[in-house]
Amino acid sequence: MKKKIVVPLILLLSSHTIMADAINDMFTQYQQQGVSNASEQTGKTLWNKKFTDKKTGKDRSCTSCHGVDLTKVGKHVRTGKKINPMAPSVNKKSLTDVKNIKKWFKRNCKWTLGRECSAQEQADILTYLKNQ
């Protein structure tokens, strides 16, 4: 089994860019909710994990719309609309707005998992996303 790398949240606070500002804000909020560290590997696993929708019996995952390769344009599974790449390495606007991050976490976790993501889950996912 692969060793899980867990990084203390404080070490994730990154250098001064707009993306880092929003992400630092989010990490600070997660810390206030009791999260002390985050794991990129756990975030990646969660990102790719399939959840079964109770009503339709169909699988749903974050990749349903965003795709597996976050440097590529995604496609909304229901509307077919394109979604800008999530990877900050190719999309400078990605993960730069706290309100936006919160709004979509809430909406997308509810749709995908059937519930909101916990602070720990969000911290893990965000750690994975920000490094793409």
Ligand code: HEC
């Ligand atoms: C049904 C389609 C769909 C699914 C499934 C989905 N998303 Fe999204 N997500 C979107 C759309 C659309 C946006 C807005 C993209 C934009 O503004 O360009 C978005 C944006 C986001 C953002 C904000 C990005 C930013 O730059 O601020 C985050 C964070 C996010 N999604 C996380 C997730 C997570 C975590 C999952 C799985 C639990 C997930 N999404 C699953 C459609 C989806």
